[in-house]
Amino acid sequence: MKENAINTRKTSYLIKRFLPYFKKYKGILAMDLFCAALTSICDLVLPMIVRYLTDIAATDVSQLTVRLILSVGALYLVLRVIDLIANYYMANIGHVMGAKIETDMRKDLFEHLQDLSYSYYNNTKVGQLMARITSDLFDVTEFAHHCPEEYFIAALKIVVSFCILCSVNVWLTVLIFAIIPFMIFFAMKFNTKMRTAFKKSRNQLGEINAQVEDSLLGVRVVKSFANEEIEERKFEEGNQGFLNIKKEMYRYMAGFQSTTRLFDGIMYIAVVVAGSLFMMEGSITAADLMAYLLYVVMLLNSVRRIVEFTEQFQRGMTGIERFIEVMDEEVEIQDAPDAKELDSIKGEIIFDHASFRYNDSDEDVLTSIDLKIEAGENVALVGPSGAGKTTLCNLIPRFFDVTDGRILIDGTDIRDVTAHSLRSQIGMVQQDVYLFSGTVYDNIEYGKPGASREEIQEAAKLAGAHEFITQLADGYDTFVGERGVKLSGGQKQRISIARVFLKNPPILILDEATSALDNESERIIQESLEKLAKGRTTLTIAHRLTTIRDAKTILVLTEEGIQEQGSHEELMAKGGLYSRLYQLYTADEEIIGM
Known part of the structure; x- marks a missing residue:
């Protein structure tokens, strides 16, 4: 998905994609449109009542009795009460329907985002996604409610007015309605430009969100380099860009509204001038001309409502379009139609001519x-950066799919099982620990939702985390802050290990889990990891080579593939690439320790 693309899709296509969301609420929608018809009837009847009373008064004023006037007034009062009830339903239940549709769309969008692969997030800014799932969909509530309602009312009033006015004077009616196509033509011209401007504004708002998120999450780096002014300039550049787009948008809106006002005046002049000429000829009466003026006022009010709604319409269309752009992103990792559950595995892993790009x-x-990894075997991966160590490990839980070959777990191709059941059998401890905003308890429980407090405490003890957790201000109920900012690197890593202890998976992947820690923290974490790895099939991506000497098998991975394979002693005796890497590493360690 290209974030800066401003090409817009056809409105008919967007509406076609949006219509299924009304299906659940078709009863509410039907009632809403029925209420809209009732409110329209009230507006349409008033000119006829005025014409009726005026015509009687002009013909024989003695027939205009108090009883007649009160009867007509009572009839119109009943209609206004009906209008009041119908309008309340539209304003209340109709809006709730729009909010429910917005909620359904947000749910679908979030679920789809959960299904998208790593590669999608590698190329997409989170700030843009936040804009699409929040502010973009806010406008859908008003759109979902008002779009069918406003256009239905306008169409009803135009059609009924045309029929009524034709019964009075065809030529004057044709003259008035002949102006409407020109109004629509020029309105559509501005509509297209407004739509493009709205989408540009949404994209730019997403960019601002992304920039703000980036700056605030990296605020410690910003302050450490005293680069607040740089961040302010970057924000100001994006903020001014947004302002310029808004100026463009409002310029088109102003042109749109000015054009419609021009045609408003033309229609009034046409009624007054042409109507007066027809009245001179005796083709229409004064009562007819008054009715014409009232209907024209009503029609122009309807047009104004459509004009006022046009901004909301374009916002809604833009929100729907940006929603569809994400929903149309292909889910790369999908379960096969006949995928089965993977459970009670031993943990044997086989790479069979597996390739990936x-x-x-x-x-x-x-x-x-x-590559064949026996169940319960401890395998370490070493090699230069960019050799594919992390990629190889990410293929096992199907974060990516192999492009050739296959991967088997206990003899079953991982593409033949559900991704959820596969990943439930795998635990991962990574260098970059992510803790969710919440308590220590919440973050450990994430490994096994619904676990008891005793289970969570036992997992923390196994991970060597219980002692420091109990010393925190609120113990397990201590809030860790955004991304665990209130905890040290070692503390966060121990909580992440406790999370995996609680999950208790048969397969474990350790991705440079101690490389960013100090020596003391590394020692504590390494002890926890040794406990965690016991009895599990374990793959360790090692940065510090001294931590993987006890691995049963060490794989040396380069851009050419697996170059060496064996135990620490075997590879050192061979004197190959591993031996040279190990000697370089230990030499560096000695220099650092001096």
Whole structure:
């Protein structure tokens, strides 16, 4: 998805995609349109009442009795009461229907975002997604309610007015309604430009969100480099860009509204001048001309409502379009139609001629990997950066799918099982620990939702985290702050390990879990990881080579594939790439320790 694209899709296509969301609420929608018809009837009847009373008064004023006037007044009062009830339903239940549709769309969008692969998020700014799931959909509530309602009322009034006025004087009616197509033509011209401007404003707002998020999440880096002014300039640039787009948008809106006002005046002049000429000829009466003027006023009020709604219409269309853009993103990792559940596994992993390349690349990251990891075996991956160590591990839980070959767990191709059941059998501890905004308890429980407090405390003890947690201000109920900012790196890592202990998976992936820690924290974490790995199939991506000497098998991965394989002793005796890497690493460690 290209965030800066401003090409707009056809309105008919967007409405076609949006209409299914009305299906659940078709009863409410039908009642809403019925109420809209009732309110329209009240407006349409008034000119006829005025014409009727005026005509009687002009013909024989003695027939205009108090009883007649009160009867007509009582009839119109009843109609206004009906209008009041119908309008209340439209303003209340109709709006709730719009809010429910917005809620349904937001739910669908969030669920779809959960299904999208890593590669999508690698190329998409979170700030843009936040704009699409929040502010973009706010406008859908008003659109979903008012769009069918406003256009239905306008169409009803135009059709009924045309029929009534034709019964009075065809030529004057044709003259008046002949102006409307010109009004629509010029309105559509401005509509297209407004739509483009609205989408540009939405894109720019998403960019501002992304920039603000980036700056605020990195506020410690900003302050450490004293670069507040740089961030302010970056924000001001985006903010001014948004202002310029808004200026363009309002320029088109002003042109749109000015054009409609021009045609308002033309229609009034046509009625007054042409109507007066017809009245001179005796083609219409004074009562007819008054009715014409009232109907024209009503029609122009309807047009004004459509004009006022046009901004909301374009906002709604833009929100729907940006919603559809995300919904149309293909879910790369999907369960096969006959996918089965994967449970009670031993943990044997086989890479069978497995290759992988990213969608935007022509070169393989991994090429024809053949590897067998026995159940319960501890395997370490080492090698230079960019060799594909993390990618290889990410293929096991199907964060990406192999482009060639296959991966088997206990003899079953992982593409033949559901992604959820596959991932439930795998635990991951990564270098970049993510803690959710909440309490320590909430973050550990994430490994097994619904776990008891005793289970959570036991997991924390196994991870070496219980002691420091109990020393926090509120113990397990201490809020960790956004992304765990209130905790140290070692504390966050121990909580993430406790989370995996609680999950208790048969397969474990450790992605440089201690590389960012100090020596003391690394020692504590390494002890926890050794406990965690016991009895599980474990893959460890190692940065500090001294931490994987006890691994049963060490794989040396380069851009050419698996170059060496064996135990620490075997690889050191071989004197190959691993031996050189290990000697370089230990030499660096000695220098640092001096």
